[in-house]
Amino acid sequence: MISLKGEDPWFCTFLYGPPHKEDKQRFWSNLSKIRNESNPCWCIIGDFNIVSNQDEKDGGAPINMSQAGCFLSFMDLSIKGGEFTWSNMRSNQEAIVERLDKIIVSNKWSLIFPKAIGILEAATISDHNPVVLLMEGLKKERKREFKFESRWLLDEECSSNVKEVWNASGSNIGQNQFVKKLKTTRVKLKKWSKIKYGKN
Template sequence: MSLISWNCRGLGNPRTVRDLSHMVKEKKPNFLFLMETISNKKRMEQLRVKLGYEGLFVVEPVGRSGGLALLWREAHELEIQNYSRRHINAIVKLADEDFQWKLTGFYGHPDSTKRGESWSLLSHLRGFSPVPWLCVGDFNEITHQSEKLGASRRRESQMEAFRAVLEECYLGDLGFSGPKYTWSNKRQDDTFTQERLDRGVGNSSWCAKYKSVGVHVMAARASDHNPVFVSFHNQQPTGRKGRKSFKFEASWLPDEECDAIIKKCLGGRY
């Protein structure tokens, strides 16, 4: 299975739609999460037909800003749980087996003074029962200074708040290949800035199910954000020898050393 997450910065530009169509044709993602669509339900329904998806859920923009959309293939049973201007939360059920997981498309608040509202929302979405969880989107924040190039340094308190909510939700970064930075202000002077704002994160039970996960940052197209392509399978790739997959046991959680061990094994990405 696979998914594309993209802050497309508006679908009114024919070039943006062409680029999106090309991505879908090339990658054939099962799920498509779009942010800043600036498009109403009627416009998104037309796009759904054009792209060949059967399922569509839309959060309409307010005025000339915002707008979210989640599209999916008919082969997957998907149930929308809740939504807001900043997220779409759904349960995905696999038709061929008794397994379900949570998919959250997330859009962090662009205003740094209101970023705390986004982290409160993410914490709330975690819920009280451990469910396999994949969360993707534009979080509008970085975890470390190394994820930013140019302009002034990010305040440590901002990054710490992001890291803290990921740890609270047991969400680990899924890594990436391709360009390191997913956003650029595209300026040509000394204010040129790049940041890794878009990513995929998952909890241990989701990663235990999908043992082969790849996150690829695609080339920049008609937006200041790069699309993120996430592929995931429940089988290890063939051809690897002498390397066993990491298995997480829920029974380890009460152990006081569990958190420290996991962080050490994952290089602090847990």
């Protein structure tokens, strides 16, 4: 239960849904009972280990609609940053991506926090993308964007910096390592450019 100053208390559940088919129905049944008994102002965040429709999955076998029907009659909170939150870390025809991580809220909760949204962060360690809840929505101020300068291509040091990052942990990389390398390359080039060319 979360009680903020000047606001009615509300409930937040951090959830890890059962991965095995035989446990899913019982799990969702128990969660439904909790809701029906208290009808709370409720927000549920986590890895649900289930998708609610075929649009939340790409690759692999079609979803089991009976399992998808386990979902509570909650609202699916909008999440910015991507369609899918989990990857099996394979490529080509073996690749499967799904939206397993969600934020669902009761109608009562959505009326109290109408600006709330979720943000999908980059997956750097896990095969899941972290989901972050922003109660007041996105702030308008934006971080300064990274821009690759074409003049860097004329400088051999730029190429050396990029090679150093990408050769650091071998050539076989999955989605997580790819994102991490992109971030590391950006940071390295920004620092190098600042030293070599100054702030401009």
